[in-house]
Amino acid sequence: MKTRLYVGVLLCAALVAAHPVLAHHSFAMFDTAKRLTMSGTVTGFEWTNPHVYIELDVPGEKGAVKHWSVELGSPSILMQAGWKFSDVKVNDKISVVLNPLRSGEAGGLLVTATVRDGRVLGNGPGRVAGQP
Amino acid sequence: MLFVALASHVQAQTPPDLSGVWAPYRAGRGADPKLNPPPPTPIVLKPLYAKPYEARRAAEDEATKRGEPLGTAAVQCVPYGFPRMMAVALYPAEIIQRPAQITIITEAFSEVRRVYMNQPQLPIDDVPPGYYGHSVGTWDGDTLVIDTVGIKESVLGFQNTPHSNQMRITERVRLVTTDMLHDQITVDDPVVLEKPFTYTLAYRRMPNYKMVEFVCENNREYLDEKGAVKMKLRER
Numbered sequence: 001m002k003t004r005l006y007v008g009v010l011l012c013a014a015l016v017a018a019h020p021v022l023a024h025h026s027f028a029m030f031d032t033a034k035r036l037t038m039s040g041t042v043t044g045f046e047w048t049n050p051h052v053y054i055e056l057d058v059p060g061e062k063g064a065v066k067h068w069s070v071e072l073g074s075p076s077i078l079m080q081a082g083w084k085f086s087d088v089k090v091n092d093k094i095s096v097v098l099n100p101l102r103s104g105e106a107g108g109l110l111v112t113a114t115v116r117d118g119r120v121l122g123n124g125p126g127r128v129a130g131q132p
Numbered sequence: 133m134l135f136v137a138l139a140s141h142v143q144a145q146t147p148p149d150l151s152g153v154w155a156p157y158r159a160g161r162g163a164d165p166k167l168n169p170p171p172p173t174p175i176v177l178k179p180l181y182a183k184p185y186e187a188r189r190a191a192e193d194e195a196t197k198r199g200e201p202l203g204t205a206a207v208q209c210v211p212y213g214f215p216r217m218m219a220v221a222l223y224p225a226e227i228i229q230r231p232a233q234i235t236i237i238t239e240a241f242s243e244v245r246r247v248y249m250n251q252p253q254l255p256i257d258d259v260p261p262g263y264y265g266h267s268v269g270t271w272d273g274d275t276l277v278i279d280t281v282g283i284k285e286s287v288l289g290f291q292n293t294p295h296s297n298q299m300r301i302t303e304r305v306r307l308v309t310t311d312m313l314h315d316q317i318t319v320d321d322p323v324v325l326e327k328p329f330t331y332t333l334a335y336r337r338m339p340n341y342k343m344v345e346f347v348c349e350n351n352r353e354y355l356d357e358k359g360a361v362k363m364k365l366r367e368r
Contacts, residue, residue, distance in 0.1 A: 028201040029361055043368070048350035050209065055366055067368040071352070076223060076239055076344040102199040107365045 030099040030109040038068065039095035047085040049074050054088060054113070056096065069107045070098055073124040081124035092116045147271040148307050151229045153343060154335035156219055157312065167312050169332035172290075176326040181294050188292070200360035204292070207361055209348035211241040213263030213287035214280060215301060215317055219333050226343050234269055234276070242346045247278050256281045261297060263287055276305040289319060290331055296323035311337040 044055035052072040057065050072078060075085065088094060094115055098108030110123045157163070177185055195202045206212060212220060223240040234247040247269040259266045259282030267280040280301040289295050299321040308314050313335040320328040352364040 028196045028199050029363060031199070044366070046350055049346045050348050050351055050353075053350070053352070053366075057368065065368070067366070069352075069363070069365045071363065074240075074346070076346065077221070079344065080222070101363065103362075105365055107363050 027109060029102060031102045032099045032109075034100055035097050035111060036100050036108065037095065037097050039093065040068070042088055042090055042092045042094060043067070044090065045088040047075055052078060054094075054096065054110070056094070066106055068098075070096055070110050071107070072110045077124035078121075081122055083121055083124075087115050087119075087121065088113070089116075147276070148274050149229055150227045150234070150276065150305065150307070150313065153224050153226045153338045153341040154313055155224045155338045155341075156222055157334040157336040158222075167308060167334065169314055169316075169334045172331035173329045175291065175293055175329045177293070177324060178326055181324045185292075185294060195360060200358065202359050203353070203355045203361040204288070205286075206241075207351075207353050207355060209241075209351045211243050211263060213243070214245060214265060214267075214283060215289060215319070216287075217241070217243040217245075218315060218317070223346075224338055224341060224343065225335065237343065239343055239346055241348065247276075253279050253281065256298060256300075261285065265301075272304075274306055276303075278303040278305065290317070290329075293319075294324055295319070295321045298323050308334075313337070 038056070038058045040056040040058035042054060043057050044053065046053045046055075051074060054070040054072065056068045056070060058068055060066050073081070075083075092115070094113055096113045097111040099111060100108040112120050112122055114120050157167070192202050211217065217238045217240070218225065218236075220238065220240040223238060225236055225238045228235040228237070232249050234249065236245040236247070237243070243264070245264050245267060247267040249269045251268050253268045254266050261282055261284040263284060265280045265282035267278050269276055269278045271277070278301075280303070281299070282297075283289075283295065283299055283301070285295065285297060289299075299319065302318045302320070304316040304318075306314060314332055315335070316330060316332045318328050318330040319325070353361055354364060356362050
């Protein structure tokens with residue numbers, strides 16, 4: 001019972017934390033209970049509004065490559081979480097943890113990215129309540 | 133004695149300077165409960181408006197549970213308008229205060245409100261309906277009082293409440309501490325509401341913050357035929 005309550009609290013905390021990232025739409029199209037980890041080569045990094053995107057080629061079995069589109073917060077929210085527009089570049093080898101689309105398509109919402117210098121960056125917000 | 137009286141008179145006449153960048157302050161972990169704004173008063177819609185509002189909320193909840201959230205205008209990069217622009221996630225707002233005009237710029241969608249000081253409000257029917265309406269302000273001691281009319285009916289309000297062209301919004305903005313601002317917002321609409329409702333937003337000062345531009349140029353979200361939010365994917 002205690003464990004279930006704890007999981008519930010964690011889930012609520014995750015929802016509260018995740019919500020501000022997506023100012024302009026709900027995040028319910030992503031399965032926030034599921035996390036996929038993948039490594040690949042960046043084919044695009046779009047530092048744009050309303051969202052930043054990482055385009056990633058992920059090598060699979062027998063040389064097959066699967067392409068993933070990863071949604072991040074907006075530049076403002078990411079900068080407040082410590083990101084810079086130059087943290088990811090085309091041809092970088094990076095790994096990401098994402099919440100996949102519920103539809104099963106190759107897209108997801110970023111949880112963390114390990115960028116080329118080894119830093120692990122989140123998807124904002126870096127600020128907790130009451131701290132700028 | 134006279135000096136003290138004069139000094140306090142001068143002080144009372146000098147409004148506080150609200151200029152600066154302010155971030156929404158959310159109650160919760162790390163927050164000081166003494167600075168939390170009071171809870172909102174109930175929103176009571178007239179029956180004609182309550183039914184579709186409740187139906188929409190139920191449909192939204194059901195769709196979200198299904199993982200196919202219903203979209204709003206913001207999904208299509210349409211700005212929020214007033215008053216929802218005053219609280220968009222954690223996006224800051226910048227206040228530029230001059231004696232004749234107070235300008236409020238919010239970061240999400242780069243929305244702008246202009247509050248004309250010490251001018252009479254226009255009759256509602258003389259204001260072309262828009263996203264920000266027509267705002268006039270006065271100082272009531274240390275409190276900035278803003279009166280706004282002329283918000284377009286398609287611009288939804290607090291918690292997506294509907295409104296008529298007769299809506300009037302009164303704000304009371306004041307510094308609670310030097311670094312904490314409260315905006316008490318009262319919505320009155322004799323056509324849609326049984327009675328006015330009030331909610332208060334809190335903001336914390338962000339010293340030295342430079343506002344980030346927000347041009348909604350790369351919107352990959354779209355609404356499908358059921359009105360659900362979907363994400364466009366790129367091919368290799």
